[in-house]
Amino acid sequence: MTVPVVDLSTFRHGTFRDKRSVAADFDRACRDIGFLVVSGHSVPQSVQTTLYETGKAFFDQPLSHKLKARRPQPEQNRGYIPYGEERLVRMHGGDSPPDFKEVFAMGPYAFPDEPYYTQAAAYPNFAPNIWPICTPSLRVAMETYYRAMETLTHTLSRVAALALELPEDWFDLKLDRHTSHLRLLHYPSPEEELESGQLRCGEHTDLGALTILRNEAVPGGLEVRDRDGDWVAAPALSNTFVVNIGDLMMRWTNDRWTSTPHRVAVPSADLRHASRRLSIAYFVRPNFDAPIACIPSCSSADNPPRYETTTLQDYAVSRFAAGAGLSSNCLTSLSLAKPELSISDLERQGGLHAKVVRN
Numbered sequence: 170m171t172v173p174v175v176d177l178s179t180f181r182h183g184t185f186r187d188k189r190s191v192a193a194d195f196d197r198a199c200r201d202i203g204f205l206v207v208s209g210h211s212v213p214q215s216v217q218t219t220l221y222e223t224g225k226a227f228f229d230q231p232l233s234h235k236l237k238a239r240r241p242q243p244e245q246n247r248g249y250i251p252y253g254e255e256r257l258v259r260m261h262g263g264d265s266p267p268d269f270k271e272v273f274a275m276g277p278y279a280f281p282d283e284p285y286y287t288q289a290a291a292y293p294n295f296a297p298n299i300w301p302i303c304t305p306s307l308r309v310a311m312e313t314y315y316r317a318m319e320t321l322t323h324t325l326s327r328v329a330a331l332a333l334e335l336p337e338d339w340f341d342l343k344l345d346r347h348t349s350h351l352r353l354l355h356y357p358s359p360e361e362e363l364e365s366g367q368l369r370c371g372e373h374t375d376l377g378a379l380t381i382l383r384n385e386a387v388p389g390g391l392e393v394r395d396r397d398g399d400w401v402a403a404p405a406l407s408n409t410f411v412v413n414i415g416d417l418m419m420r421w422t423n424d425r426w427t428s429t430p431h432r433v434a435v436p437s438a439d440l441r442h443a444s445r446r447l448s449i450a451y452f453v454r455p456n457f458d459a460p461i462a463c464i465p466s467c468s469s470a471d472n473p474p475r476y477e478t479t480t481l482q483d484y485a486v487s488r489f490a491a492g493a494g495l496s497s498n499c500l501t502s503l504s505l506a507k508p509e510l511s512i513s514d515l516e517r518q519g520g521l522h523a524k525v526v527r528n
């Protein structure tokens with residue numbers, strides 16, 4: 170099975186009939202494989218390439234500079250996350266050596282100064298973003314891209330609503346105070362074979378509603394597990410985004426749409442030296458307190474709701490706990506232990522810099 174391409178310009182500029190036809194293609198892709206590629210999306214190419222280039226410039230900085238913008242707490246998806254701290258396969262109870270990557274992440278910004286955002290129950294969704302001193306232009310590049318992703322989400326949420334026989338604006342109230350994350354994922358060219366069981370990113374599903382990924386066509390890319398259990402390479406076409414269904418959308422749609430397992434593969438030995446990859450992933454996450462309950466058009470007498478109602482907050486806490494190897498009861502206050510490795514440990518090991526080809 171392949172990952173299909175859907176042209177959003179037909180949705181944005183077409184008649185109602187055109188919109189329905191795009192929504193039907195979206196529905197089919199989400200049912201069949203849970204992944205699609207979108208073209209005609211209106212995100213300026215300059216916004217994409219500026220962040221891509223600035224992101225690379227940040228990751229090229231010495232580890233000691235990057236660590237100055239280090240994620241302050243493990244549960245906060247903010248700032249620099251060095252090699253050694255993520256193993257996404259743990260989210261599903263598996264284990265592996267660390268994902269062979271480093272990350273820079275941000276969350277919502279410039280939200281109103283209101284108690285909704287500062288209340289204890291909202292933590293860590295509106296934790297402050299962290300910005301590097303070494304690459305000051307990263308902040309503008311990420312914030313600009315984040316806004317462009319909000320606009321794309323606006324279109325995609327309308328396509329999704331129409332596909333689910335809902336009013337086009339059905340998702341608006343679930344997303345008007347969204348908690349989405351933007352992450353730069355840097356996978357350098359490994360110098361030698363990775364450890365046994367080590368991947369660039371271990372097999373997992375995404376926990377939010379949708380993920381919008383700027384993919385890069387290099388060896389060792391994104392792979393998707395189709396219904397037959399075969400790993401299929403996600404297309405990396407110029408000026409497109411890969412979109413996939415996350416767990417919360419799967420729950421909303423009562424499994425009509427699938428949150429499909431995926432991973433980032435290891436480049437083969439002969440291509441290793443030229444496999445540096447920077448993907449840009451925007452995780453669409455609803456309001457932290459929006460109830461995620463079965464959408465009425467997704468259940469019937471012989472297909473009753475399969476999941477309890479949840480929220481992003483409750484679901485994220487339980488997934489985070491699994492990833493950190495804890496029971497979710499241990500996490501009621503969400504204040505966790507210190508990061509696994511101290512700055513001096515990391516500097517001694519040299520982070521990823523010690524293990525990669527410079528290119």
Ligand SMILES: O=C(O)CCC(=O)C(=O)O
Nearest residue numbers: 354370375391433448450
């Ligand atoms: O870098 C990629 O292509 C995908 C990464 C991914 O799936 C994730 O971080 O959730």
Ligand SMILES: [Fe+2]
Nearest residue numbers: 373374375431
């Ligand atoms: Fe993912």
